[in-house]
Amino acid sequence: MSYYEIQGGRPLCGALAIHGCKNSVLPILAACLLAPGQSVIHNCPDLSDVSATLDILRLLGCRADREGNTVVIDASALGRSDIPERLMREMRSSVIFLGALLARLGTAELFYPGGCELGPRPIDLHLSALRTLGAEILEEQGALCCRRGREGLSGREICLSIPSVGATENIMLAACGCPGVTTIVGAAQEPEIVDLQNFLRAMGAEIDGAGTPAIAVRGGAPLHPAEHRVMGDRIAAATYLCGVAAAGGEAELTGVAPDTLTAVLACLEEAGCTVHTGRDRVTLANAGPLRGIRPVRTAPYPGFPTDAQAVLMAALAGGEGATLFVENIFDSRYRHVDELRRMGADIQIAGRAAMVSGVGMLHGAGLRSPDLRGGAALVVAALGAEGASQVSELRHIRRGYQDLDKNLRALGADIRELP
Numbered sequence: 001m002s003y004y005e006i007q008g009g010r011p012l013c014g015a016l017a018i019h020g021c022k023n024s025v026l027p028i029l030a031a032c033l034l035a036p037g038q039s040v041i042h043n044c045p046d047l048s049d050v051s052a053t054l055d056i057l058r059l060l061g062c063r064a065d066r067e068g069n070t071v072v073i074d075a076s077a078l079g080r081s082d083i084p085e086r087l088m089r090e091m092r093s094s095v096i097f098l099g100a101l102l103a104r105l106g107t108a109e110l111f112y113p114g115g116c117e118l119g120p121r122p123i124d125l126h127l128s129a130l131r132t133l134g135a136e137i138l139e140e141q142g143a144l145c146c147r148r149g150r151e152g153l154s155g156r157e158i159c160l161s162i163p164s165v166g167a168t169e170n171i172m173l174a175a176c177g178c179p180g181v182t183t184i185v186g187a188a189q190e191p192e193i194v195d196l197q198n199f200l201r202a203m204g205a206e207i208d209g210a211g212t213p214a215i216a217v218r219g220g221a222p223l224h225p226a227e228h229r230v231m232g233d234r235i236a237a238a239t240y241l242c243g244v245a246a247a248g249g250e251a252e253l254t255g256v257a258p259d260t261l262t263a264v265l266a267c268l269e270e271a272g273c274t275v276h277t278g279r280d281r282v283t284l285a286n287a288g289p290l291r292g293i294r295p296v297r298t299a300p301y302p303g304f305p306t307d308a309q310a311v312l313m314a315a316l317a318g319g320e321g322a323t324l325f326v327e328n329i330f331d332s333r334y335r336h337v338d339e340l341r342r343m344g345a346d347i348q349i350a351g352r353a354a355m356v357s358g359v360g361m362l363h364g365a366g367l368r369s370p371d372l373r374g375g376a377a378l379v380v381a382a383l384g385a386e387g388a389s390q391v392s393e394l395r396h397i398r399r400g401y402q403d404l405d406k407n408l409r410a411l412g413a414d415i416r417e418l419p
């Protein structure tokens with residue numbers, strides 16, 4: 001099984017283009033189902049989660065072709081509405097196909113995504129919202145059978161008790177196929193929701209409010225295929241920024257909007273880094289040890305993203321001073337902590353809180369990626385550590401990072417993938 005061999009302590013310098021955003025391309029690819037014909041998606045990152053999504057589209061009868069970072073989806077021959085359990089297990093966010101299939105075909109059969117490495121991953125908000133829109137959903141032994149109810153689908157008001165990203169996206173997709181107006185109250189405000197709205201508008205959808213807690217969709221009219229460029233991946237950007245913060249150096253990231261990174265940049269500045277931003281670029285420089293900062297509490301956007309918690313913790317663990325982290329979004333999101341401790345980190349966990357006492361310098365170790373962002377965090381820690389680290393279980397990292405090792409090498413890191 002392949003692993004990264006990382007010799008820490010080399011400063012990272014240079015420029016890097018950030019790839020397209022995993023979390024916005026997945027619902028955008030599902031949205032391609034909404035209209036027959038060819039949609040063209042640019043800046044589509046080459047990730048295993050994206051490949052899994054393309055496999056699902058092909059299985060459903062679509063053509064899906066990639067050329068470089070452009071993917072062409074032809075949904076003219078969409079013939080099936082069932083997704084086998086194997087593909088659902090491969091990528092739990094495939095539940096996003098529920099709303100898209102319901103809107104286009106009026107039926108969807110897939111499997112309950114179940115728990116995952118971040119703990120239980122309920123979809124109750126998705127299901128109750130689709131029921132409100134008029135779907136009948138049968139749940140049997142993990143299978144979900146969903147179809148347009150006898151009275152058909154129609155726009156309604158849906159209040160979300162939690163601003164769930166996936167539920168907001170699923171409702172937006174389903175609502176495109178519901179005559180009348182659907183309003184989502186308490187919607188997630190993440191930039192990825194805005195990206196999905198932009199694509200749906202390009203397809204001819206009447207939709208407003210993404211980026212605020214209230215989204216309105218006037219659905220039922222036929223949509224047409226469209227061309228779209230996916231936004232830059234703010235979590236990949238946060239990962240590289242934390243890498244530069246941990247290892248020292250100065251790097252400019254392009255292709256990412258700094259206003260999607262406000263909470264992360266504020267923490268890195270407080271920790272002692274110098275940050276400059278332009279329209280679609282961020283430069284970060286750091287010369288000394290990172291300082292402890294005020295408590296980092298993960299929260300829905302625009303709060304500190306749960307997906308950047310592990311990479312920031314990895315950087316601060318090798319700095320000086322203490323920082324309290326509070327993980328408010330997912331249970332089981334501290335699985336990187338045991339691995340960081342193997343590098344000498346001093347981290348105490350009590351429920352949702354993790355107290356990180358910077359030890360000045362971590363040391364290299366043999367490490368296993370526990371999940372996608374936890375794996376990236378180990379790479380960040382290893383870049384700043386003294387000595388060599390080996391990071392295994394790269395399949396997790398490949399779900400969300402394209403060419404992580406190659407990009408870091410281009411910045412001057414000593415990282416190689418070994419078989």
Ligand code: UD1
Nearest residue numbers: 023093122123124125126162163164165166167307329330
């Ligand atoms: C998305 C992101 C993920 C990110 C997360 C939070 C994708 C593909 N993934 O995941 O990277 O970490 O947002 O920013 O975009 N919840 C329920 N019931 C539901 C749905 C969610 O209780 O029906 C809870 C979850 O358990 C969690 C919270 O709501 O505690 C937020 O989850 P949600 O925003 O739905 O995350 P995802 O869309 O799964």
